Amino acid sequence: MCGIFGWALGAAKRQDRQTLIGLTDLMFHRGPDGSGYWLHETSDERFQIGFGHRRLSIIDIGGGGQPMSSEDGRFTLIFNGEIYNYLELRQELVALGHRFRTNSDTEVLIEAYRAWHLGAVGRFRGMFGFALWDEAEQRLVLARDAFGKKPLFLAELQGGLLFGSEIEPLVRFPGFSRAFDAEALGHYLLNRYVPGPLTFFRAVRKLQPGHYAVWQNGTLKTTRYFTPPVATTMPEVKSFGDAVRLFEGTFDEAVRIRMRSDAPFGAYLSGGVDSSAVVATMVKHSTEPVRTFSVGFRETEYSELDHARAVASQFGTFHNELFVEPDAFMEHWSTAVLRRGAPVSETSDVPIFMLSEMASRSVKMVLTGEGADELMGGYAKHRAERWIGLYQWLMPHLLHERVIYPLxxxxxxxxxxxxxxxxAAGERDLVNRMRVWFGGTSVAEAEAMLGRRLSATPPDIYPYSSGLESSLRRTLFFDQTSWLPDDLLERGDRMMMAGSIEGRMPFMDTMLAGVVARFPDEFLTGGKGGKTVLRAAMDKILPQSILRRKKVGFRVPVGEWFSGPYQDFVQDMLVSESSSVARMISGPKLRRLVAEHLSGRQNHEKVLWSVINLEMFLRAFKIAT
Incomplete structure (x- = not known):
């Protein structure tokens, strides 16, 4: 797990080694264990290639340094992530005659590319963002993993290309334009996150999940190599028992291969079904107690620590807890925004950052439960989507709008x-219904806040384009191609790496996704709480109190904090003379939202959280709007 930064620059843009070092080292938190830098001229001397790398050593601690070049010097690689099936790929490559000097997955990636060229990317069972220079072909290959667990940002400049694991090194490049993208602002208000490929910087774009890009002779071409199996696989498994057995075997392997590490590791344990299933499976494959880490609050209605303790006790883990106090939360918040390179979408980002700082004192890697809901149908919306079509067929649109919803x-x-x-039940447009489920503002509300018309068309229509007949599968496809990579997985990467710790996510395994896609809808959402197959697989393993408890999500009491000890902070962020947001959003509208929340007349926690984070982002990156 690392941070990468680099460029392909024309003659007029060439930079020195110190610039490469300085910008790469802005990501020290992603790789405090080591660094490496490489400058190279293309054969025609028209372009300069620069690679910078920060390393968090987990696999082959002594031999996996980067940038890594192949023995013959043809390939040079910088790589952020892990290839979990690297041992199996290595055996296959050895059988083909390839030789290895190290025990690292980095060298396996190089030799896999030598053997299978761009087709190698689809063979990797892991998370990654990498840049590989092919000297023979004089081309730069950039790739991002299937579900977008690892980030890769791109900036095409006049005369060059920048790329990196985080936005800050790109925008700090000499002469870089920090022009604000007003289109992204509208999408942020509608979604509560910035959907890819957009960022808040006009010049910076995300390489989308499941894509690779090839730069050659100054031209960049991007190709999709992965489509989530939920959109391409027929639900063919007829027996629920068969589904459970298929899930159990594949999930067990997904956890086991993610425990491959030459450094200490553990797990984040919330006390929910997902993380508890991960911990229970880890215990099967560990010869010593698994280290678990949980975060909670003094406010008991917001804390799940009791549930996490019950699971830790049952499986005999070495358990660690962190209580988040309001002052500590505030101290970490601005750094979380800087590391994310965007407004923090979810209140839970900051506690995860804090927990990662604590966990990194004893481990370098943790397994987590992210992605289970989006893979297996764990949200209430997934159950609702199965009958919304029937509701809309029975309920005339005008009756819903004029009678049902006002009530x-x-x-x-x-x-x-x-x-x-x-x-959501009355929203017939799929794009808007997906936004409604996450509690973003409506198009009308966002336009009122900004005082202008918005383009509500998504910047990438792909997450809405599956054409599937099943409304559940359409929703899961959207979750796996937009909500996950641009919000939850982005949080997982940026907040854990901000604390110098790697997060591995067994539910985001591509083979597991292929197995689950074979299950019919009722095997996913047919029972109370959804994730029916997962609950059945864990029925004899986890406590019934965990399996049957209502899903609450990870909530932070910011609404109470805003109307309590941090009223002055809210006022400064949103309605003071120094507030940039106050100049972007309708002043009367913003003042009304603040006044109603602080007085207790209404709870505007979500919208206030969004606009405060926007203000913090603008200040952190010194963006003029």
Whole structure:
């Protein structure tokens, strides 16, 4: 696990080694164990190739340094991530006659590319963002893993290309334009995150998940190599028992290969079904107690620590806990925004950052439960999507708009989930319904806030383009191609690496995704709480109190903090003379939201969180709007 940065620059843009070092080292937190730098001229001397690398040593600690060049000097690689099936690939390559000097997955990646060229990317069972220079072909290959667990940002400049694991090194490049992307602002308000390939910088784009890009002679061409199996695989498994057995075997292997490490590791344990299933499976493959880490709050209604303790006790883990206090949360918040390179979408980002700092004192890698809901249908929206089509067929649109929704909208704030369900049930446009589920602002509300018309068309229509008949599978496809890479997985990478720790996610295994895609809809959402196959697989392993408890998500009491000890902070961020947001968003609208929240008349926690984070982002990156 590492941080990479580099460039392919024309003659007029060439830079020295110190610039490469300085920009790469902005990601020291991603790789405090070592560094490497490489400058190279193309054969025609028209372009300069620069590679910078920060290393967090987990596999082949002594021999896996980067940039790594092949023995014959043809290939040079910088790589962020892990190839979990590298031992199996290595055996296959040895049988083909390839030789290895190290025990690292980095060298396996190089030799896999030598053997299978761009087809190698589809063979990797892992998470990665890498850059490989092919001297013979005079081309630069950039690639990002199937689900987008690892980031890769690109900036095409006049006369060159920049790329990196984080945005900060790119925008700090000499002469780089930090022009703000107003289109991204509208999408941020609608989604609560910036959907790819956009970022808040006009010049910076995300390489989308499941894509590789080839740069050659100053031209960049991007290709999709992966489509989530939920969109391409027929639900052919007829027996629920067979489905459970298929899941158990593949999930067990997904966990086992993610325990490959030459450094100490553990697991993040929330006390929910997903992380508990990961820990239970790790225990099967560990000869010593698994180290587990949990985070919670003094406010007991927001804390799941009791549930995590129950799981830790059952499996005899070496358990560690972190209580998040408001002051510590505030101290870490601005750094979290800087590391993310964007406004922090979820309140849980900051506690995960704090937990990662704590965990990194004793381990270098953790397994987590991210992705289970998006793979196996764990959200209430997944169960609702199965009957929304019927509701819309039975319920005339005007009746819903004029009678049903106004009644629901008058319900108190505590019925917020019912309100979202009612709004989503009446929304016939798939794009807008996906936004509704995550509680973003409506198009009308966002336009009122900004005082201008918005383009509600997504920057990448792919997440909405599956054409699947099953509404559940359409939603899962969207989750796996937009919500996950641009929000939850982005959080997982940036917040864990901000604390210098690697996160591995067994539920985001491509082979597991292929197996689950073979299950019919009712095997996923047919039972209470969804993830029916997962719950059945864990029925004799996890406590019933864990399997049957209601899903609550990881919530942070920021609403109470905003209206309590941090009222002045909210005022400064949003309505003071120094606030940039106050000049971007309708002043009367913003003042009303703040006044209603601080007085307790309404709870505007989500929208206030979004706009405060926007303000913090603008300040962190010194962006003029």
């Amino acid at each position: 629901v909208r008058s319900l108190p704030y505590g019925m917020r989930r019912v309100k979202i369900l009612a709004l």
